[in-house]
Amino acid sequence: MQNLEKFNRHMMVMGRESRGLTQSGLADKLGVQQGTVSKVEAGVLDATDSFIEELSESLEYLPDFFLQTGRPYGMPPFHYRRRKKLGVKPLTKMIAEMNIRRIHLQILLRSSNDKTNRYIPEIDRDEYRGGHGQGFTIENAARHLREHWMLPDGPIENVVDLIEDNGGVIIPCDFNSNLIDAVSQRIDGMPVLFFVNLDAPADRMRHTLVHELAHMVLHTTTLLDDSEMEEEADHFAGAFLLPASGVRKHLSKFDVRQAALLKKHWKTSMASIAMRADRLGFLTPYQKKSFFIQMGKLGYRKSEPHEPPKERPKRIWDLIQYHLNDLGYSKTELSTALALPVHRFEEMYPAPPPDETQPAQQLKHGLRVIK
Structure with a gap:
């Protein structure tokens, strides 16, 4: 042939x-x-x-x-600075894996009913009109998205679920680098994609995912200088995870102990909370510097206490289970559909560990999935 x-x-x-x-x-x-x-x-x-x-x-x-x-698709422009540091060989390997997993998702979606009317919006700052005629600011954009998704002012229980419930697909990847924890993409005909390194600490992953969400909301219609887009995405992540209306009252007497208590409540890193306090005007430059010096002395710059539970993506695993259980694919048949040998399929799509944020159910086939 x-x-x-x-x-x-x-x-x-x-x-x-x-x-x-x-x-x-x-x-x-x-x-x-x-x-x-x-x-x-x-x-x-x-x-x-x-x-x-x-x-x-x-x-x-x-x-x-x-x-x-x-x-194949390359890296979005807002990752330019970090990809320069990464090096050519690991970068090309990362991009190749992202493309292959994207193709797998396209194949899996062909036979599925995995559809939602909810979506991740794009904000055009030139046409933005917020509530009460407010103009575009990062704070307003973050508040707008929370209102659009009908979120209360309190902590977001599970960022992964929130993004996937609103049409995104989070795809675990092995980036083999700590320089990039996640990459996001909007591609015509596909859900919004978030490729993530699940080995990152849970509080860091939550911030990283909302950082990527910011790029998808703010930077697909407006392209700015790379450093400016990164700054905006960090600002958006802080404002989205720690809305001023909910967190402001807890920042008047801010120190490391208070940051630790707030982390347990908001599931956001102590460092991110400090940056949010600084942005909202609760820290002087001296207080900010002293805070991070104390964090360093306590060893918290490398590993913070009160790590929140790991959040696990579900849509990819649900699609695989749909093919295996509902459509009657054998593992060999599904591997063939994805053009993979079985052992490579098992490496790329192992059964996920239980989501620590939710109870797991034991099914008859012995696999544990999260509902």
Whole structure:
């Protein structure tokens, strides 16, 4: 069978980079010259059926993986500063994994009824008109989103659930780096995507997810300087997680002990609470500096006390369970649909540990899922 017309060289590049291989490294595994790999990836040389089979074995994707249509997407512009620090090789591996997981989600969504009328809005600051004719500010935008989603002024119980309940999909990834905890994307025809490193502490992940949410709300219609977008996203995260109307009364006598108590209530890091207190005008520069010096002496800059429970994404796992349980797929059939060997499918989509924020139910098939 000839697959020459169907072969997608972009998928070859994606598969190679997802395994952390250079062209030279892949050539060594295939037993060919690097020039052969380079020419196939450039579309100069056709990929024969035998080449595709060898590529499949070397990269541990099924042959159909390289026959899929579509193109890869790169990193959004608001991650420019951090991706420069990351380095080329880990960055390309990260982007490749994100693209592959996005393609998997597209496949899983084809047969599902996973739809919601709720959504993550985009705010055009040039046309923004808040309540009572208020103009655009980051504080107003954060308040607007909380009102749009009908959230009270208190703590957000579960940020992951909130985003997924409003149409987002949170996809766990192994970034192999502490420079980037999450990446968000808006792509036509897809839910808003949040790729996250679940190894991060829970309070940090909550802030990071709302930081990414800010980019999706504020920076898909308006593109600013990278540092300005990052500053706005941090401001938005603080205002969304710690609304001024709810937290202001607790900040008049602010110190490390008070920050620890507030963290237990708001599930937000002590450092983020201090930055919020500073932004709301409750700290002088000296008090802010003294606070972080004391945090350092206590070892809290590396590991804070009162870590909130881990929050786990559910939509991806629910889609997988829907295919296995409702549609009657075997694990082998579902792996084949995603163009993965079974062992690679199990590595990418292991059964998640119980969500620590909610009770788990034991089902007949022995898997624990969160409802």
